[in-house]
Amino acid sequence: MSKFILSFDQGTTSSRAIVFNKEGSIVSIAQKEFEQIYPQPGWVEHNASEIWTSQISVATEAIVKAGITPTNIAAIGITNQRETTVLWDRKTGEPLYNAIVWQDRRTSGYCDELKAKGMAKNIQEKTGLILDAYFSATKIKWILDNVPGAREKAAAGDIAFGTIDSWLIWNLTDGRVHVTDVSNASRTMIYNIHTLDWDQELLDLFDIPRNILPEVKSSSEVYGETTGNVLAAKIPIAGIAGDQQAALFGQMCTQVGMVKNTYGTGCFMLMNIGDKPIVSQNNLVTTIAWKINGKVQYALEGSIFIGGAVVQWLRDGLGIIKTSAEVEELALKVPDTGGVYLVPAFAGLGAPHWDQDARGTITGITRGTTASHLARAAVESIAFQTMEVLKAMEADSGHSIKELRVDGGATANDMLMQFQADLLDTTVIRPKVTEVTALGAAYLAGLAVGYWDSMDDISGQWKIDKNFNAGKTDHIPERIKGWNKAVKAAKAAAEN
Ligand SMILES: Nc1ncnc2c1ncn2[C@@H]1O[C@H](COP(=O)(O)OP(=O)(O)O)[C@@H](O)[C@H]1O
Numbered sequence: 001m002s003k004f005i006l007s008f009d010q011g012t013t014s015s016r017a018i019v020f021n022k023e024g025s026i027v028s029i030a031q032k033e034f035e036q037i038y039p040q041p042g043w044v045e046h047n048a049s050e051i052w053t054s055q056i057s058v059a060t061e062a063i064v065k066a067g068i069t070p071t072n073i074a075a076i077g078i079t080n081q082r083e084t085t086v087l088w089d090r091k092t093g094e095p096l097y098n099a100i101v102w103q104d105r106r107t108s109g110y111c112d113e114l115k116a117k118g119m120a121k122n123i124q125e126k127t128g129l130i131l132d133a134y135f136s137a138t139k140i141k142w143i144l145d146n147v148p149g150a151r152e153k154a155a156a157g158d159i160a161f162g163t164i165d166s167w168l169i170w171n172l173t174d175g176r177v178h179v180t181d182v183s184n185a186s187r188t189m190i191y192n193i194h195t196l197d198w199d200q201e202l203l204d205l206f207d208i209p210r211n212i213l214p215e216v217k218s219s220s221e222v223y224g225e226t227t228g229n230v231l232a233a234k235i236p237i238a239g240i241a242g243d244q245q246a247a248l249f250g251q252m253c254t255q256v257g258m259v260k261n262t263y264g265t266g267c268f269m270l271m272n273i274g275d276k277p278i279v280s281q282n283n284l285v286t287t288i289a290w291k292i293n294g295k296v297q298y299a300l301e302g303s304i305f306i307g308g309a310v311v312q313w314l315r316d317g318l319g320i321i322k323t324s325a326e327v328e329e330l331a332l333k334v335p336d337t338g339g340v341y342l343v344p345a346f347a348g349l350g351a352p353h354w355d356q357d358a359r360g361t362i363t364g365i366t367r368g369t370t371a372s373h374l375a376r377a378a379v380e381s382i383a384f385q386t387m388e389v390l391k392a393m394e395a396d397s398g399h400s401i402k403e404l405r406v407d408g409g410a411t412a413n414d415m416l417m418q419f420q421a422d423l424l425d426t427t428v429i430r431p432k433v434t435e436v437t438a439l440g441a442a443y444l445a446g447l448a449v450g451y452w453d454s455m456d457d458i459s460g461q462w463k464i465d466k467n468f469n470a471g472k473t474d475h476i477p478e479r480i481k482g483w484n485k486a487v488k489a490a491k492a493a494a495e496n
């Protein structure tokens with residue numbers, strides 16, 4: 001029987017497993033949501049054990065759905081929500097505390113203190129990151145400082161830290177393999193993206209002992225094998241990448257200047273910038289895209305906290321639609337927003353503002369404003385935020401972006417895609433396979449075990465579903481002015 005690649009896509013709200021064939025087509029998918037834990041305002045946690053059990057159960061389900069057995073899997077690729085932090089006991093394999101999720105803001109006060117001490121520049125130069133609670137470093141420190149006995153155990157060499165990729169591989173290999181890849185390491189704020197090593201000065205700053213850290217590997221190599229009692233076969237685990245970097249790879253953005261934007265709960269835009277990191281002057285982060293065959297590629301990234309989630313708010317908060325998909329029909333009932341702008345700064349603003357105090361703002365409401373105008377303004381807000389990141393990316397990289405490859409749930413919305421193309425005066429390209437995150441991880445794993453021979457083998461598999469070409473651009477400059485004014489208001493919301 002022919003062989004397949006199994007991809008684990010461990011996301012923020014669900015664990016997914018996808019079986020791919022040699023053509024890069026989906027054979028089967030299984031998905032399971034898991035609990036979001038909000039112990040206090042601004043805190044977000046996951047039960048690390050539930051992440052593991054949900055991931056392994058969807059893997060088993062996907063294999064069954066594909067009508068194959070684990071022995072038909074040539075390799076496993078892993079892609080994951082990034083930055084989310086797990087510390088566990090090396091002896092028992094038990095997590096010390098819930099996983100602290102990337103969205104968690106509990107350490108933002110500490111980050112402000114470090115900023116006030118002037119630490120941001122040094123951290124950015126070493127790690128490519130903006131000093132922020134988003135990244136793993138301060139989450140690791142928080143667990144070590146707050147879980148009784150954690151520091152003593154760490155001193156005894158009994159604690160392991162990992163992002164979700166490390167945690168899954170530890171469990172898949174029964175605690176024999178403790179690794180991560182460069183793309184995930186580059187999101188921790190303790191990894192030096194120039195020397196390609198954990199940075200001792202930053203480890204000292206955050207008081208993180210080196211002995212808890214995983215070994216950092218490339219994104220495409222055999223890290224170990226599953227133990228037979230996990231998936232009833234010894235399968236090589238051969239690809240790892242953070243989910244946004246995996247999507248960049250799955251979108252085949254392998255040349256310098258190529259850009260993808262993922263429109264999910266949030267939006268994440270990444271540009272391939274080649275083999276040299278650029279320090280952003282425009283509040284973007286520099287990250288490692290992947291390391292394959294000894295070669296590191298870097299990316300510029302802008303993260304938008306609220307993307308498709310603004311549509312969920314229309315659904316769950318306002319109740320003006322029943323499903324996310326209905327937003328398009330509602331928005332299309334009006335020709336424009338009637339001067340309404342909605343800035344969904346529900347939890348502050350991400351790139352390029354990084355303003356954690358900004359708050360959601362709606363401007364331009366009149367007696368004639370309807371639910372349709374609000375729906376349209378909400379959809380357009382996703383495109384306006386994307387525009388801000390794209391402009392920052394053009395300024396930092398010196399590349400003018402002529403096409404944008406897109407993926408994620410909200411790309412089903414043709415109105416959003418067309419408005420995005422008009423606003424950017426750029427072609428927006430939606431590929432046939434939009435599961436590019438899982439596909440990217442599958443490619444990384446398949447390349448490592450010779451399932452695919454080379455990049456040439458896979459690059460032809462990326463196919464266009466639909467191109468959205470820039471069209472009506474006459475009112476765009478004044479619309480951008482209106483958006484900018486609304487953003488100012490959102491930022492001013494926290495003043496006084
Ligand atoms: N037709 C649509 N128009 C706008 N947003 C949509 C549409 N369909 C889904 N979404 C949004 O896409 C998001 C889900 O996309 P997905 O890629 O599954 O996200 P994630 O991986 O972050 O969970 C949700 O926030 C949802 O509101």
Ligand SMILES: O=P(O)(O)OC[C@H](O)CO
Binds near residue numbers: 013081083102
């Ligand atoms: O799980 P997602 O798709 O929301 O992605 C989360 C990002 O990796 C966070 O940086």
